[in-house]
Amino acid sequence: MILDLDIGNTLSKWRLKDADSSEIRSRGAVWTREEWRPGADIPNLDVVEAVRISSVARAAVLEETVALLRRQVRHVYVARSTVEALGVVNGYEEPGRLGVDRWMGALAGYQLAGGCCAVDCGSAITIDFVLPGGVHLGGFIVPGLRLMKESLKLGTRNVAIDPESEADALLEPGRRTVDAVNHGIYMAAVSAINRIYSEVCDQQGIALPVLLTGGDARVISRGVQVPHAVWPDMVYGGLEASFPLTFAERAGKMSGAPGVPEPVSLEKIRAGLAFSMLL
Ligand SMILES: Nc1ncnc2c1ncn2[C@@H]1O[C@H](COP(=O)(O)OP(=O)(O)O)[C@@H](O)[C@H]1O
Ligand SMILES: CC(C)(COP(=O)(O)O)[C@@H](O)C(=O)NCCC(=O)O
Numbered sequence: 293m294i295l296d297l298d299i300g301n302t303l304s305k306w307r308l309k310d311a312d313s314s315e316i317r318s319r320g321a322v323w324t325r326e327e328w329r330p331g332a333d334i335p336n337l338d339v340v341e342a343v344r345i346s347s348v349a350r351a352a353v354l355e356e357t358v359a360l361l362r363r364q365v366r367h368v369y370v371a372r373s374t375v376e377a378l379g380v381v382n383g384y385e386e387p388g389r390l391g392v393d394r395w396m397g398a399l400a401g402y403q404l405a406g407g408c409c410a411v412d413c414g415s416a417i418t419i420d421f422v423l424p425g426g427v428h429l430g431g432f433i434v435p436g437l438r439l440m441k442e443s444l445k446l447g448t449r450n451v452a453i454d455p456e457s458e459a460d461a462l463l464e465p466g467r468r469t470v471d472a473v474n475h476g477i478y479m480a481a482v483s484a485i486n487r488i489y490s491e492v493c494d495q496q497g498i499a500l501p502v503l504l505t506g507g508d509a510r511v512i513s514r515g516v517q518v519p520h521a522v523w524p525d526m527v528y529g530g531l532e533a534s535f536p537l538t539f540a541e542r543a544g545k546m547s548g549a550p551g552v553p554e555p556v557s558l559e560k561i562r563a564g565l566a567f568s569m570l571l
C-alpha cells in the first residue's frame with residue numbers, strides 16, 4: 293500500500309492506495325497537529341511500503357511526521373517546491389517559498405490540462421496560473437471561508453456554510469448575523485476567483501481551464517461562473533506525478549482526475565470583465 297499525506301494548515305488528509313490495482317482503499321482526515329497516532333489517525337503502517345507527503349504545516353509537524361514514518365516505512369518521499377518540475381517552471385522569485393500544496397496542484401493541473409488555473413479552497417484560497425508551455429505565473433492568496441469568518445469575531449465561527457446550499461441562496465442579503473456573514477464571505481470568495489481568473493486570462497490573452505480542489509471546493513464551485521472541474525485529489529495528483537510508484541502512475545495516470553473542462557472563449561471573458569467595469 294501507498295500512503296499519501298496532504299498536511300494543510302487546518303486538516304491533515306490521508307489516503308491509502310493499492311500499489312497493484314491503483315485503487316484507493318481508504319481515506320481520512322484529522323486536525324493538523326504535531327503527532328500522529330498510527331492505527332487511529334493514520335492507518336496501520338504495517339501494510340504501507342511507501343509514503344508521499346505534501347506539507348505546509350509548521351516545520352516541526354513535518355519533522356515529527358517524517359521521523360515517525362521512517363521508523364516503520366521503507367520509502368518516505370517528501371515533496372518540495374523546486375525551480376522546475378515535470379515541464380513546469382516555478383514563477384516565484386524564490387521558488388522554494390511557494391507553498392508545496394500549490395506546487396503539487398500546479399504540477400497536477402499541468403499534467404492533466406496543459407495550461408490551467410489551479411484553485412485550492414482550504415484554510416487559504418490560492419489561485420495559481422500555469423500557461424501552456426509550463427510557465428507558472430505565480431498566483432493569489434485570499435483567506436479561506438473559515439478564516440474570513442473567524443476574523444470577524446461575531447460568534448458565528450462554528451456555523452459553517454451548509455455544503456448543500458444552493459449558490460443562489462448564498463448570494464441573497466442575509467437577515468440574521470450568521471447568514472449575513474456566511475453569504476458575505478461566500479460572495480467575497482467566489483467574486484475574487486471569478487475576477488482574478490478573468491483578469492489574468494485577459495492579461496495573458498488566453499482562456500485557461502479551471503480546476504478546483506480543497507475542503508470548500510464543492511460549495512465554492514456552485515458560485516464560480518466559468519466552466520471548471522472539481523478535483524478533490526489534485527494535491528495527491530501532484531504527489532503521484534512527482535513520485536510515480538505504480539504502473540499506472542508511471543504511465544502518467546492520476547487517480548480521480550476529472551475530464552478537462554472546456555474554457556469559454558477569451559472574447560466572452562473579456563466581455564464579462566468589460567461589463568463588470570461599467571457597474
Ligand atoms: N469536515 C470538515 N472539517 C473541517 N473543515 C472542513 C470540513 N469540511 C469542509 N471544511 C472546510 O475546509 C477547510 C479546510 O480545507 P482543506 O483543504 O483541508 O484545508 P487545509 O489544506 O488548509 O488544511 C476548512 O477551512 C473548512 O472551511
Ligand atoms: C498559502 C498556503 C497557506 C495555503 O495553505 P492551505 O490553505 O492549503 O493550508 C500555503 O500554500 C503556504 O503556506 N504557502 C507558503 C506561502 C506561499 O505560497 O507564498
Ligand SMILES: [K+]
Nearest residue numbers: 412414416418
Ligand atoms: K489552500
